[in-house]
Amino acid sequence: MSRRLQLNTLRNRIIGGGLALLAGIVPIALIAVAALGIIRTTMRQELGVLQQVAEMTNGITSSVSDEIRAAEEYLIAPSANDQRTFRDAAASVYQYQRQLSAIPDLSPKERDAVTRIGTLQAQVEVDYHYAHVLADLGRADSAIAAAAEARTPTAELIAAVNDIGAGQAARSTATTNRLVAAATRERSIVWVVLIVSVVIGLGIGAALVRSVDQPISVLVDAAERFADGDLRPVHVGARLPAELEALSGAINRIGSRLRGIIGEVIGEGSRIAGTAGDLSAVSEELAATAGEITTAMVEISEGAERQVAGLDDGTRSMEQLGKAADSNAALARRVAQLGAEIHRVAARHRADIAAAGTTLTDVQEFVERSAAQVEELERLSLAIDDFVDLIKRISSQTNLLALNAAIEAARAGERGLGFAVVAEEVRQLADSSAQAADDVTETIRAVRAKTGEVAATMKAGRAKVGGIGQAAHGVTQALDEIVAAVGEVEQAAQRVVEEASANAKATADVVTVLQDVSGAASTHASSAQEVTAAAEEQGASTEEMAAQANELSQAAERLRALVEGFTV
Amino acid sequence: MRISGRLAWPALVLAVAACSSKTAPIAIGLAGPFSTERGQSMRDAAELAVAEINQAGGIHGRTLKLVVRDDSANAERAMAVARAFYADPTVVAVVGHLTSGTTLAAAPVYNGGDTPLVEISPSASSPELSSAGPYTFRVCPTDLLHGSRLAAWAFDRLHAKRAAVLYINDAYGRGVRRVFERSFTARGGTIVSDDPYLLDLPSFGPYLRLVLQRGGADVLMIAGTQAGAERILPALKTVGWSPTVMGGDGLTGIEKSSVDANGVYISSAYLPDRPGAANQKFVAAYAKAYPGKMPDHRGAGAYDIIHLLARALEATGPDRTKLRDYLAGVGTRTPAYDGVTGRIAFDSSGDVPDKDVVIGVVHDGHLVTAGGQ
Numbered sequence: 001m002s003r004r005l006q007l008n009t010l011r012n013r014i015i016g017g018g019l020a021l022l023a024g025i026v027p028i029a030l031i032a033v034a035a036l037g038i039i040r041t042t043m044r045q046e047l048g049v050l051q052q053v054a055e056m057t058n059g060i061t062s063s064v065s066d067e068i069r070a071a072e073e074y075l076i077a078p079s080a081n082d083q084r085t086f087r088d089a090a091a092s093v094y095q096y097q098r099q100l101s102a103i104p105d106l107s108p109k110e111r112d113a114v115t116r117i118g119t120l121q122a123q124v125e126v127d128y129h130y131a132h133v134l135a136d137l138g139r140a141d142s143a144i145a146a147a148a149e150a151r152t153p154t155a156e157l158i159a160a161v162n163d164i165g166a167g168q169a170a171r172s173t174a175t176t177n178r179l180v181a182a183a184t185r186e187r188s189i190v191w192v193v194l195i196v197s198v199v200i201g202l203g204i205g206a207a208l209v210r211s212v213d214q215p216i217s218v219l220v221d222a223a224e225r226f227a228d229g230d231l232r233p234v235h236v237g238a239r240l241p242a243e244l245e246a247l248s249g250a251i252n253r254i255g256s257r258l259r260g261i262i263g264e265v266i267g268e269g270s271r272i273a274g275t276a277g278d279l280s281a282v283s284e285e286l287a288a289t290a291g292e293i294t295t296a297m298v299e300i301s302e303g304a305e306r307q308v309a310g311l312d313d314g315t316r317s318m319e320q321l322g323k324a325a326d327s328n329a330a331l332a333r334r335v336a337q338l339g340a341e342i343h344r345v346a347a348r349h350r351a352d353i354a355a356a357g358t359t360l361t362d363v364q365e366f367v368e369r370s371a372a373q374v375e376e377l378e379r380l381s382l383a384i385d386d387f388v389d390l391i392k393r394i395s396s397q398t399n400l401l402a403l404n405a406a407i408e409a410a411r412a413g414e415r416g417l418g419f420a421v422v423a424e425e426v427r428q429l430a431d432s433s434a435q436a437a438d439d440v441t442e443t444i445r446a447v448r449a450k451t452g453e454v455a456a457t458m459k460a461g462r463a464k465v466g467g468i469g470q471a472a473h474g475v476t477q478a479l480d481e482i483v484a485a486v487g488e489v490e491q492a493a494q495r496v497v498e499e500a501s502a503n504a505k506a507t508a509d510v511v512t513v514l515q516d517v518s519g520a521a522s523t524h525a526s527s528a529q530e531v532t533a534a535a536e537e538q539g540a541s542t543e544e545m546a547a548q549a550n551e552l553s554q555a556a557e558r559l560r561a562l563v564e565g566f567t568v
Numbered sequence: 569m570r571i572s573g574r575l576a577w578p579a580l581v582l583a584v585a586a587c588s589s590k591t592a593p594i595a596i597g598l599a600g601p602f603s604t605e606r607g608q609s610m611r612d613a614a615e616l617a618v619a620e621i622n623q624a625g626g627i628h629g630r631t632l633k634l635v636v637r638d639d640s641a642n643a644e645r646a647m648a649v650a651r652a653f654y655a656d657p658t659v660v661a662v663v664g665h666l667t668s669g670t671t672l673a674a675a676p677v678y679n680g681g682d683t684p685l686v687e688i689s690p691s692a693s694s695p696e697l698s699s700a701g702p703y704t705f706r707v708c709p710t711d712l713l714h715g716s717r718l719a720a721w722a723f724d725r726l727h728a729k730r731a732a733v734l735y736i737n738d739a740y741g742r743g744v745r746r747v748f749e750r751s752f753t754a755r756g757g758t759i760v761s762d763d764p765y766l767l768d769l770p771s772f773g774p775y776l777r778l779v780l781q782r783g784g785a786d787v788l789m790i791a792g793t794q795a796g797a798e799r800i801l802p803a804l805k806t807v808g809w810s811p812t813v814m815g816g817d818g819l820t821g822i823e824k825s826s827v828d829a830n831g832v833y834i835s836s837a838y839l840p841d842r843p844g845a846a847n848q849k850f851v852a853a854y855a856k857a858y859p860g861k862m863p864d865h866r867g868a869g870a871y872d873i874i875h876l877l878a879r880a881l882e883a884t885g886p887d888r889t890k891l892r893d894y895l896a897g898v899g900t901r902t903p904a905y906d907g908v909t910g911r912i913a914f915d916s917s918g919d920v921p922d923k924d925v926v927i928g929v930v931h932d933g934h935l936v937t938a939g940g941q
Contacts, residue, residue, distance in 0.1 A: 094742070098696065101672070104680060108651065115643040115673050122737035126766045133763065133774045137781065146770070 009242040010212065014408055014419060017204040021415060024197025028190050035186030039179055046175040049105050053168050056103075057161050059096040060117060063089045064124070064157060068150075071128035075135055075147055083132065090125045097121065100164075107171075113163040120160060123153040205418050212422045215240045215248070220425065222251055223432040227439065231255045231262065243401060247426075250394045251433070257387045258440065261380065265447065268377045272454065273553055278366055280546060280553060294532055306338070343487065354476065364462065371458040377451045384444045388437045395433035402427035450558060457551055464544055593633035594626075594886045596877060597653040598870075599664030599674070599687075601641035605821045606794060606866055610666055610690060611636065613867030616857050617874035627881045632874070635659055639670050646670035650677035654685050660886045661686040663873050666866060667793075667818075668694030668711075668740040675700035686892045688877075690869025691817065691837075694739045695747075698917040703892050705918035707869045707876075707909060708837045709925050711740065714816045715747025717925045718789065718835050723755040725940065726812055728786035730758045732779040734772070734800060735791035736818075737764035744791035744816045760785045767795055772803040780809055790815035794822045801827045820864045823930040832930045838865035838909040839928045839937050850908040862934065865909070872907030879905065 067089035074082040097118045100106075106114065127150035135143035222234035234252050405423035409416030598614050601607035614634060622631045637653065639646040646665050653659050654677055662678065662685060665671040671692035678687045679701030688705040689697070695710045722728040731752055735745035741764070749759050760782050763775040779785055788804070788811040790797050797819050804810060814833035815822075822829045840851050840862045850871060854863045863871070876898070877891075883902075884890035898905055899913020904922075906912075911922050929938040 101676065102699075104676065106676070108647070111647060111676060112644055115647060118669075118738075119643060122764070122766060126737050126764050126769060129764055130769060130774065133778050136778055137774055139774075 010244070010405065010419075011408075013208050013211070013241065014405075014412065014416075017201070017208055017415075018412055020204055021197060021201045024193060024200060028193050028197070031186060031190055031193065035182065035190075039182055039186075042175070042179060042182070045105075046171070049103060050168055050172055050175075052103055053100065053106075053110075053164060056096045056100040057164050057168075060093055060100070060161050061158070063093045063096060064121070064154070064161075067093065067124070067128075068154060071132070071147070071150075074132055075143055078132070078135060086128065086132075090121065093121045094118065107167060110164050110167045113160045113167070116160045117157060117164075120153045120157040124150045124157060127153065201415060205415065209418045209422065211241060212244070212419070213425075215244045216422060216425045216429065219244065219248055219251060220429050220432070222248075222255075223429055223436065226251070226255060226258075227432060227436045231259045247394075247398060247429075254387070254391050254394075254433075261384050261387070264380055265377070268373060268380070271373060272370060272377075273557060277553060280550060284546060294536060298532060364466070367458055367462045371455060371462065374451055374455045374458060378448060378455070381444050381448045381451065384440065388441050388444070391437040391440070392434055395430040395437065398430035398433065399427055402430060591630045592658070593631040594660060594881060595633045595635050595656070595658040596874070597656075597659045597662035597664065597685075598634045598636045599639050599646065599649050599653070599662055599670070600666035600866075602636065602638045603640070604795075605824070606864070607638070607641075607666055609821070609861075609864045610664075610866040610870045612858055612861070613854065613863055613871040614663055614874050616854060617871045617878075619857075620853070621874070621878045627878060628885075630886075632878065632881075639665055639674075641667050641670060643669050643673035646674045647677055650674035650687070654678065654681070654683070657683075659685065660881070660888055661688065661877055661891055663688055663690065663870055663877075665689060666691055667738075668692040668697060668743065669738040671704070671706070672696055672700060672739055675704045679703045683888055684892070685888055686895060688873045688895070690873055691866045692740075693817065694743045696739060696743070698919055700918075702896070702918070705895060705914060707872055707907075707912050707920055707923075708817075708865065709923045710919065711743040711816065712747050713925045714835045715744045715791075716751040717927065718744075718814055718816065718833070719748050719751030719755065719757070721833060721835075721927050721938075722787045722789070722812075722814060723752060723757050726787060728757065728812065730760050730783075730785040731787045731789055732760045732785035732811070733762035733789045733791060734775060734796070735762065735764055736793060736796055737766055740793075740816075740818060741791045744818070745789075748789055748791060765792065765796060767799075772800050773807055776800075776803055776807045776809055780807065784809065785811055787812045787814055790819060792816075793818040794820065794825065797822045797829070797832070798825050798827050801829060801832075817865055817925075820866070820935065823933055823935045829930040830932065833938060834928050834930065834935060835925050836865045836928050836935065837923055837925055838863075838868040839926055839935055840864075840868075841936055842908075842910075842926075844908070846906065847908040864935070868907075868909045872905070872909050872912060875907060876905045876912060 067086055070082045070085035070089060073079075074086060097114060100114045100117075101111070128147060131143045131146035131150070134140075134146055219234065225232070233255060234248060240248060402423045405426065406420055409420035409423055412419070596618075598611060600610050602611050618632045618634055621627070626632060635653070635656070637649040639649045646669075649665075650662070653662050664687060665674055666689070671687065671689045672694060674687060675697070678685045684701075684703045686703050686705065688707065690706070691708050692706055693708055693711045693714060695712050697704060697706060698710070722731060731748075733745050733749060735741035745762060749762060753759060761775070761779050763778075765772065765775070779788075788800075790800055790813065792800075792815065797813075797815060801813065801822075804813070812833070813831070815835075817834065817836045819832065819834045820836060822832060822834070840847075847868075850868065851863060854861065854867070876895070880891050880894040880898075884894050894902065896914060896916075896918070899915075899922075904911050904913035909923070912920055913922050915921050926941055927938045928935040
């Protein structure tokens with residue numbers, strides 16, 4: 001079923017409530033209009049009759065008065081004008097009397113009076129006319145006597161007109177009473193319908209507010225919990241209007257997505273911390289190895305210096321004691337012995353250095369893996385951005401919905417006041433959601449900044465590890481050269497030992513050879529010093545790497561602290 | 569004791585007895601001034617018609633019954649009579665009233681309320697009656713026709729140039745007077761005087777003397793009734809004036825009164841010597857029922873009305889509204905009724921425009937059609 005047709009939506013509940021109120025108000029309006037119509041019709045009819053009757057009776061009264069005045073004047077001083085006025089006035093009395101008689105709504109008493117007016121007018125007219133004829137005949141006294149006859153019917157005529165007037169007054173009172181009664185009755189009906197409508201309207205309003213208020217407060221609590229970092233699911237409980245159901249679902253989905261993301265961030269943070277710890281341990285091991293190398297090199301250097309000193313002594317002894325070949329042989333043996341010692345030390349340390357190189361390769365792998373994980377973290381934070389956008393869109397739509405609801409409520413007038421409050425609550429909820437989304441954005445931005453730092457640190461660490469590797473490689477090469485040189489010394493010393501006793505003559509050559517050897521030994525010493533410098537440099541790099549691993553570890557710790565703010 | 573009572577009631581009683589006792593008679597009201605000759609004439613003819621109908625088997629086996637109420641030709645009394653008829657649910661129609669004044673006064677009663685009642689006048693000729701209401705009918709021409717026919721007779725046939733008018737001061741008198749004067753002056757005649765009277769006028773002498781003082785008149789037009797004429801005719805002798813006297817149908821009856829009315833011209837919608845088999849049969853039956861009497865226009869009108877009502881009741885049954893609707897359609901939806909007074913076909917005002925007026929003249933106690941018509 002489409003949302004438009006569902007009863008369980010705020011929109012349709014509001015429309016339904018409005019229609020229910022309309023259903024109450026429309027009959028009231030119709031009853032009032034109908035009552036007004038009836039009252040207006042009755043008034044028009046009754047007033048029309050009253051007006052007509054009043055016109056007729058006024059006409060009769062004034063015509064009778066004209067008639068009598070003209071008749072009396074004619075008796076005093078006969079004139080054709082008076083005679084005409086008398087006849088015309090009499091004729092108009094009959095005319096008014098006929099019109100009065102034609103009014104259908106007269107009471108029997110009024111109708112009798114109207115008929116009596118005709119009869120009496122006829123009497124008055126005849127009496128005066130007879131008097132006029134007598135006057136025309138010159139019988140003035142008789143004329144006056146005859147005119148006196150008209151007085152009685154004239155008085156009765158006026159009385160009959162007054163009777164009609166009294167009847168109309170009574171009719172007017174009766175009409176007023178009837179109208180008042182009708183108005184009272186209609187008012188009672190309107191009151192009853194109005195009260196029933198108000199009760200129904202209040203009931204609908206209360207039900208609407210109750211059905212919205214409880215879920216809204218639950219949702220508001222949930223939004224506040226989210227804002228505080230508590231991302232546990234929202235349970236509304238009661239059956240909700242469709243819009244709030246949708247809102248509740250959206251909030252729960254937001255919570256669910258956030259919980260997933262935060263869980264992953266925490267996992268990643270822990271893994272980074274672990275990696276940083278490993279890196280630190282390796283760095284320390286490396287530092288220790290470098291220390292050993294340095295110590296060994298110092299020993300080599302000292303040995304080489306001693307060799308040089310020995311060779312110098314040998315050269316001098318060869319020049320001074322050319323003849324003492326035995327001494328030379330002994331010296332040569334001493335040289336060979338020293339060379340073997342050097343060879344042995346160098347071989348031992350070359351293995352150590354090779355072990356250190358392997359360790360460095362491991363470190364490099366760790367660092368590269370950490371870099372990849374940090375990049376993954378950055379990618380995840382981008383996904384969070386998308387969800388935050390979703391939240392913002394939902395809250396924006398909710399805000400719009402709340403605005404629409406507020407407009408609808410305003411249209412409903414006073415009866416929409418309750419819902420206007422609800423609409424404001426919904427709007428505030430939307431604002432809270434938007435605020436929470438902004439907070440999340442801020443948090444993610446902080447996480448990303450930290451992640452960036454970690455990535456940079458990782459890159460630097462990788463470069464340092466590379467440097468250390470090169471240095472280690474240099475050391476190995478130098479040691480190889482030392483071993484080779486020492487081998488040559490050994491061989492030379494052996495030849496000295498072999499040839500010293502047999503060839504004294506060759507002593508000069510020996511001296512030369514010894515000088516060469518001395519030069520080579522010097523070379524050995526400087527090489528050893530280079531190795532020492534390289535080893536020291538390696539130690540410094542290792543320390544730097546250890547510091548960076550520590551920094552990485554601290555960053556991972558801060559990340560953990562950040563996500564620990566969320567309850568999932 | 570009335571002759572009609574002796575003759576009609578036994579017939580009615582016989583008719584009722586012949587009828588099934590379980591069906592009540594259908595009541596028709598009869599309203600008029602029955603203590604006067606003209607009222608009696610109306611009642612006699614109505615009772616004759618009822619007796620004829622009942623003898624012929626009534627209306628689908630039910631007899632007709634007349635409910636008679638006297639209005640004394642008085643408008644107020646006529647209203648009381650009308651209310652009594654109106655309130656009696658058994659009365660389905662009223663024959664009456666006789667005069668214009670009473671018929672007009674009663675018309676609002678008959679036409680008002682929820683159960684209006686038909687009134688059909690045999691002789692109320694006031695033009696005002698045309699607009700009295702849908703339940704008011706008449707079977708006679710209006711005063712317009714009487715007044716103009718009399719004026720034409722006076723000017724064209726009697727060659728009268730000056731006319732004096734005496735009129736009874738009621739709706740009838742004023743109506744006839746107005747039309748007569750208008751028609752007479754339109755032809756070139758002069759109205760010397762027009763004087764209103766009521767029956768309590770002390771004397772007609774002064775009116776007549778003033779006419780003489782003004783040079784006299786060729787005709788004296790009496791727009792009034794028999795009672796007025798019975799005083800005016802002797803007064804003429806008293807003042808020594810003998811004009812040609814004429815009057816409307818209100819004067820009918822004067823021919824039989826004790827005063828000398830020979831030569832008086834009277835307009836009438838009906839004269840007993842009217843040609844036609846139906847009229848001859850009616851006059852014969854009337855003469856048989858009321859020996860020595862001749863029907864007048866009121867009686868003939870009432871007779872036709874009763875027979876027309878019988879025809880309507882045959883078609884509609886005793887229902888006031890249906891009866892009225894049937895009557896309104898006589899001459900249009902249903903055929904016109906050819907009665908003793910001529911053809912009755914109602915127009916939308918309840919008048920009979922097809923009917924004409926003839927001039928009668930009093931001759932030895934009878935009203936006969938004047939020569940040359």
